[in-house]
Every structure is written in structure tokens, then in C-alpha cells.
Amino acid sequence: MANRIVLNETSYHGAGAIAEIANEARARSFKKAFVCSDPDLIRFGVTKKVTDVLDEAGLAYEIYSDIKPNPTIENVRTGVAAFKASGADYLIAIGGGSSMDTAKAIGIIIANPEFEDVRSLEGVAPTRNPSIPIIAVPTTAGTAAEVTINYVITDVEKKRKFVCVDTHDIPVVAVIDPDMMESMPKGLTASTGMDALTHAIEGYITKGAWEMTDMFHLKAIELISRHLRGACENTKEGREGMALGQYIAGMGFSNVGLGIVHSMAHALGAVYDTPHGVANAILLPTVMEYNAPCTGDKYKDIAIAMGVQGTENMSQEEYRRAAVDAVKKLSADVGIPADLKAIVKPEDVDFLAQSAMDDACRPGNPKDPTFEDIKALYQSLM
Template sequence: MLTPRRIYWPPINLVGPGSLKFFGEEVDKLGLKKALLVSDKVLSQNGIVKKVTDCLDQYGIAYSLFDDVKPNPTTTNVHQGFEQYQAEECDFIITVGGGSPQDTGSAIGILATNGGNIADYEGIGKSKNKSVPIVAISTTAGTAAEVTINYVITDEKRKLKMIMVDPNALPLIAVNDPELMLKKPKDLTAATGLDALTHAIEGYTANGAFELSDAIAYKSIELIGRYLVKAVENGMDLEARSGMGWGSYIAGLCYSNAGLGIVHSMAHQLGGEYDLPHGVANAMLLPYVMEFNMDACPEKFADIARALGADTTSLSIEEAAKRSVEVVREISAKVGIPPLCETAFRVEDVEKLAEQALNDACTGANKKAVTKEDLMAIYMKAYNDAKVATAVR
């Protein structure tokens, strides 16, 4: 409580069912003229982008659509979007989607005011100038990139995810409308939901955790524990989608200010090397990292078990902490997360992956100090345990 804090989140936040309809009014008030609308082909084709452009049309706000964003956006992808931003003489950015369009938009926004190559901004606080205004509209309950100072871009030459932690990239307006999340596929809902749970758990146990981040992380874990399985089972359940929307949103506020940990450090390498979806990579590694970190703050892991609905009244703190791992595994199994051994992961890559994870920007926030050997052991445990379980089935 004696440590001063600089807390970051967007100045304007529109959250809850139907909140999308208010964003055009907010943009109009700001006097912005033309947006680069950053999204992907799926959202263009399924009508989500049209819901956004209808709001813009209502206020006569011009836009140019860039919907070529890849699932794991690359440096080339970002520079293509930036070229369109310049050519179309845009003065702000609207991102529509999950983490990929959000991260791409953040990168374009930084290039628009700072120039250079996006790889110049890898790391913490590398830009000098604030991004152009960004309106970040989320369509998944997962990354919470619409409210954070972080963005991730893949360097395709190095097969490496570059982590940028930069307050200058913070969106001006965040929109989290669960009506845009209805009908999402089960596997996407599961992966993004477990990404959100990872954010909340890592934020709650991070070195940078503090009073506010603890309070909102706990609530996020509670909401995700209550609603994730329901949202996966019934994609039209608006209550479940709303619960997950809030859970994801506040987890983002938490980790953007408290930090993350080695689940993300390790998952970034799986995404960069094998193009594995980020939420799936997090979900595969989360229980193994929880086991590794548990003895550094067992009370917090006991809290996590309770937040996830486990009855811990007759358990010691250590037993309750272990129960948190069991509950996370149960949730992952219910929503169908595949094991690491069923991905493109190669044992011969493990040393390189561990070395890159050790140097990842998220590693420093991990509650427990780690070595390359620790990270290699976690990768291998996740791989071998899953392999044994698969063989038994």
C-alpha cells in the first residue's frame, strides 16, 4: 500500500449487451474524420463488421476497411495495414475482433506517430509518442486487448512473438459488447475463455499485483469459473456471454497493470514457432505453471480454488492451493482443450523455446524466479503427461 502506482486503462469504456450502439456518438464527439477499420475476413463475412460500419454511417464517419489480419499477425501484416492507413489519409483506427486485430491496430497506431519498423518497439516502453486514437471493439471474451497497454506481433523471420508493453498504445475507447460474441464456435469460446482465465490467475499471482489488481482478478476468476463452460455449451446464452465478457474485460484491466508470468512467456513461443492459437497454448501450460509457482504464494492459489467454486473449508492452505490446479484441469477437459502432444510441438525444439521464453517480457513478472532448465522441464512435463494420458485413453 505504500508503493505509488500508475494505473492504465482506456478513458472511455462501453461494456455490456448493446454497448456497441454508443461508440459512434463517442467518436463523433471527438471530431475524428476517417478510420482505418482493422479486422479479419471471417468478421467481414459474418456481418460483425457491418454492425460497426452501420454505426459509423449513422454519424457520417468515413472508414477504409483493412480485413487481412492473420490469426497471429506478423510484421509484414502490420506494415501492410500501415501503408493503407497512410494512403487513405486516416486520422484514427477502429479495431474489430479478438487479440489479432487489436494487436495489429495497436502496432499500426504506434507506427503512425513514431515511424520506423514495428520491430523497433519490441520490449517495454520503446515508443516516444502516443498512438493515434484507437477505438477497440472486442468480439471475443479472451485477450482483453481492447483495454491493455500490451500487444504482440510475430517476427516471421525469427519465428518469434515480439512483446510490446507500451502505455502509448492504450486505446482511447474500449467496447466490450457480448452481443457480438453470440454464436461463436465452441473451440474459439473455450480457447479465448481460458486465455482470460490465464490473465486473471497470472495477474493475481504476479510480482506486480497490488490491492486493486487483486480485487478485480479475484472477481474475474469467479466469473469465468461460473460462466465459461456454460458459454461453450450454449453459444446463444447471453447471460453466460455477458459473464465471460465482464470476466475477460476486468482480467485485462488487472494484467495490464500487474503483469503476467511464464504461462504467457512459454505460450508466446508455441505461437511463434508453430502458429498455435494463443488461448490454446495458454490453456495447455496453465496448470503446469500453477504447480511450479504454487509454493511462492500458496495463499493466493487457495484463493483461486475458492474463486473457481471449490469447497476448501476442510483443506489446509497447501491442499487448497493444489485444488486450484485440479479445478483448472477439470475446466480445460470440459471445454475440450487438446493436449500439447497433439500439436506440432517438437521435443528437439525445447531448449530454444525455453531460452526465448526466459527472455520474454512477461517472465520478469512471474512470482517465482525461473531458469532455462525450469522452463524446459515445464514444457516436457506438459508434453509427457499429456502423452501418457492420451495413450491411456
Template sequence: MVYRMIFNQTAYFGRGAIREIPGAARGRGFHKAFVVTDPVLLETGTVKRVTDVLDEAGLEYEVFDNVKPNPPVECIQDGVERFNASGADFLIGLGGGSPQDTCKGIGIIAANPEFGDVLSLEGVADTKNPSVPIFGVPTTAGTASETTINYVVTDTRNKRKFVAVDPHDIPVVAFVDPDLTDSMPRGLKVATGLDALTHAIEGYVTPGAWSLSDCLSMQTIRMIARNLARSADGDVPAGEQMAYASYITGMAYSNVGLGLVHGMAHPLGGRLGVAHGVANGILLAPVMEYNKDYTGGKYRGIADAFGVEDAYTADLETVREAAVAAVHGLTVDLKNPTTISEVGATEADLEPLAHDAFHDVCTPGNPRKATEEDILAIYRSLM
């Protein structure tokens, strides 16, 4: 078996990491940045914190803030047009998953204009050229888009989300600066933290996982189990650990894949507009229950990370149940929804959701091969 791992060329971590942006840009011969972000970050002053650094260094930039949640095809196309007219030679993806994913789409299409419809990027895209160079600057602790080779786009016409997987889209440099994630509201800390936990657990149990990815995934599970609830309650050091945990698990799952939680979460976002991390939080424990007999001894490590006694010595079935219960308990304690009816799903939605989930690019990475009927049954159980 041959394993491939793709990481950023360079990454900076720690408070004040964004001050490294000008030097990293000039060291690569870049002259003008195209900053991809969203209106909220512009209004809250987060964008200014980055542009102030660029101003101080005398580095030119243009800000594109027409990014929407669950970024639609049209948003990326608008960004490509704006980028091509800007004279910029590199991109800064500033924000959570939506700005970063939009930034990747812009960078890929600007370098590979034959994919200008965006829809043809679905799955493993056969692009020929690396993206316009991207600097990834996360403002949430969950998606890890700053270190992954994939991005998610919404096909609004067909009410579906799809994943593009492309080694050409990975940011060349990442800047993980907890100063930018401290100000997240509690609900966003919860949603993005549950997204990171889902990445870690799915990346740990997927059949593509191996020794190196397991090290990264398991360390992330420990960090999140220890810090997510505290971060949500405003603990600043815990929030810093969550920022690093998100990046660490991104290094793993980006290379080994995800599974059914993501496969089922994407349709909830595409059809019902459910925030991705919220959807993952609803689905994670139920899918862990569905998968438990197909994961070998890996739930022992998950249980141990959540403080389950005798995780490595007790009966395996007991430990598996304890791991599922621990994840469910965290979800409840964080006050994330636990049913899909709470986020607007109706009986009429279930079959279309199951159809989309069965065909999602993440679903084949599940340790237990799911049928469309299995998926429908899980959705129905969450009504």
C-alpha cells in the same frame, strides 16, 4: 511502493454498445475511421454490423482487413502504409487479439514513424507520442486488448512472438458489446476463455499485484469459473458475463504483468503457430503446480472460486493442490488439448522453445523465478 494503473478514458458495456461509436467519435472531433479487422469477420458480416452504424451516422471510414492470426511484422507495416494514405484520423480495432494488436501497431508507428521496422517496439518501447486514437471493439472474450497497454507481434523471419508494452497504445475508448461475441464458435469460446482465465490467475499471483488489481483479478476468476463452460455450450447470458470478465481482468494484468504461462505460450505460437488461448490452456495448470509454493495464500481464493469446500480453512498444501486440480479439470472438460505434442511439438522443438520462453518479457513476472532448465522440464513433461 508506488503502483501505476492505466485505464481507457471511456468504456461502454452492454448489448448495442457499438451504437455509441459515432457519438464518441464526433465528441472527440474525429471525422474518418480506419477499421482494422480480419477477413473472417468481413465474411461473417460482423464488420458490416459496425459499418452500418457508421453509415447511419454519416461517418466516413475505410476498412483494412489484411490481418492474419498471430499478426506478423509485415501485416502491421502494410496497415501503416494504408492508414497514412487513407486520410483517417482515428482507428477502430475490430476483432479478437490479432486485429486489435495489429491496430495498436499501426497507431503507434503512424504516430512514431521512427519505429517503422516494428521489431524495435519489443519490450518497453520508448515511444514519444501517443498512438493515433484507437477505439477498441472486441469480438472475442479473452485477450482484453481493448483495455491493455500491450500487444503481441510475430517476427516471422525468426519464428518468434514478442510483446510490446507501451502506455501510449491503450485505446481511448472501448466498446464491449456481447452482441459481437455471441457468434463465436465453441472452439474460439474455449480458447479465448482460457486466455482470460490465464490473465486473471497470472495477474493475481504475480509479485506486482496489489489490492486494486487483486479485486479485479479475483472477481474475474469467479466469473470465469461460473460461466466459461456454460458459455462454450451456448448459454447466451454466460457468454455476456465472459465478455465483461475479459475486460475486467485486462484492467488488472495490463498494469501488473503476467508470468511463465504467457512466457511459454508465446514460443508455441511463434514457432508452431499454436493459437494463443489453446497454448495457455495447456500450460496453465502445470505452471500453477510449478508455482504453488510461491503464492502465499492466494490459491485459497482460486480454489474457493471453483467451488472447493473449506478453501479458506483446510491445510494450505491441500487447497493449493485442489486449485490446480480444478483448473486442470476445467481444461479437460472443455476438451482443450493438455499436451504440447497434440499441437505439433516434437522433442527437437523443446530446447528452442525453452530458450525463447526464458527470454520472453512475461517470464520475469512469474512468482517463482524459472531457469531455462526448469522451463525445458515443464515442456518435456507436457509431451
């Protein structure tokens, strides 16, 4: 079987990288940008950092901000209509996963109008045409949506999130500028950072993992473990390390998939609007324990990447425990809750478990779960 790697055509990394947006737009003969960014980023002047670059270059744009933290089908439909009316020929997505996921869905539907119902994009959608070109500018160090072939949309009516997987949706240009992340509050830095760690760990142990993605994921685990605490204190080194670490994690997991941490987190986000990174962080250690028997010696590598000392003298049981404990400690150090007691209602557990079973990430899990397994995992955290 051939292993496939899909990445951006071009990516820029480092402080001040947003200046390259104007150069890329001119080089590609783009005429007008449809800028997708959420209301808070506009309110706090983060979006303006990019629009200032466009203004200085004399490049036309229009801003679309009807974007929710967990973007909905209606957000996408409204965005498609606004794009059609704008006269734009490319998108600039500024924000976290919500802005980028919304932009991806808009770009795909404009190029493939037969999918305008949005729901038909779930799973591996048989689109024919590449998305309208997207320049993606992350403002959080977590989702890596700027380098992935995935996006997630919430179906409010059915109380579920659905994952769309499509090589046609990847942004043509990614601009990873840590200066765009410096205004992130501590809580958001922590939750998105733990999302990135979950990507790296799940990607490393997923059924589809192979040597090249293993390389990405182990380096990402190392960078995130070393820099997340500093990023939460808004240090320059911490911000830069997290910006790079989360992107490298995206290079890996986008190409091999994830597991049931994400399946279960998607269900929590759909029912309770739980921040995705918080849900992942709470679930990750418990699911790691569940998956441990099917991971060979990979938890030893995870423990080493997270800075655990003395693994060469540990038994398999000991280094597996050390890896889980290192994740728990990092999560606690950055202020993530330890359980789901304040989130999950007992009467919802069956619905949550079935939603997780139906999720597109579930088949990649190293251990094949049953409905009862997932139900028990939720209950163990309540």
C-alpha cells in the same frame, strides 16, 4: 514504490453498446475511420455490425483486413502504408487480440515514425507520442486487448513473438458488447476464455500484484469460472459474464504483468502457430504446480473464486491442489487438450525454452525459472 493503474478514457458495456461508437466519433470530431478487422469477421458479417453504425451516422471509413491470427511485422508494415494512404484520423479495431494488436502497432508507428521497423517496439518502448486514437471493439472474450497497454507481434523471420508494452497504445474507447461475441464458435470461445482465466490467475500471483489488481483478478476468476461453460453453449448469460470477466482481468494484468505461462505460450505460437488460448490452457495447470511454493495462500483464494467448497478445512497442500484441479476440470469441460503431444517436436524444445526465457512476461513470474526449468515444463507435457 508507487503502483500505477492505466485504463481506457471511456468504456461501454452491455448488449447494443456498439451504437455508442458513432456518438464517440462525433464527440471527438473524428473524420474518417481506419477499420482493422480480420477476413473471417468480414466474411461472416460481424464487422458489418459496426460499419452499419457508421453508415447510419454518415461517418466515413476504410477497411483494412490484411490481418493474421498471430499478426506479423509485415501485417503491421502493410497496415501503416494503408493508413497513410487512407486519409483516416482514427482507428476502429474489431476482433480479437490480432486485430487490436495490429491496430495498436499501426497507431503507435503513425504517431512515432522512428519505430517503423516494428522490431524496435519490443519491450517497454520509449515512444513519445500517444497512438492515433483507437476505438476497440472485441469480438472474443479473452485477450482484453481493448483495455491493456500491451500488444504482441510475430517475427516470422526469427520464429518468435515479441511483447510490446506502452502506455501510449491503450485504446481511448473500449466497447464491450456481448452481441459482437455471439457468433464465436465453441472452440474459439473455449480457447479465448481460458486465455482470460490465465490472465486473471497469472496476474493474481505475479510479482507486481497489489490490492487493487488483486480485486480485479479475483472477480475475473469468479466470473470466468461461472460463465465460460455457458458461453461455450452460447447462452446469453454466459456471453455477458465472459465479456465482463475478461475485461476485468485486463484491467488487472495490464498493470502488473503476467508470467511464464504466457512466455511459453508465445513461443508455441511463434513456432507452430498454436492458438494462444489453447497454449495457455494446456500450460496453466502445470505451471501453477511449479509456481505453488511461491504463492503463499493465494491458491486458496483462487480455489474459492472457482467455486471449490470446503477450503476452510484444507491444508495448504490440499487447497493448492484443489485450485489446480479446478483449472484442469474447467479446461477439460470446454474441450481443451490436456498436453502438448500433438504440438511440440522434441528437437524444438531447447529453442522454445530459450524463447520463453527471453520473453517479456518471464520476469513477472512468482518463481524465477531457469532455462532447464522451462525445458522440463515443456517436456512434462509431451
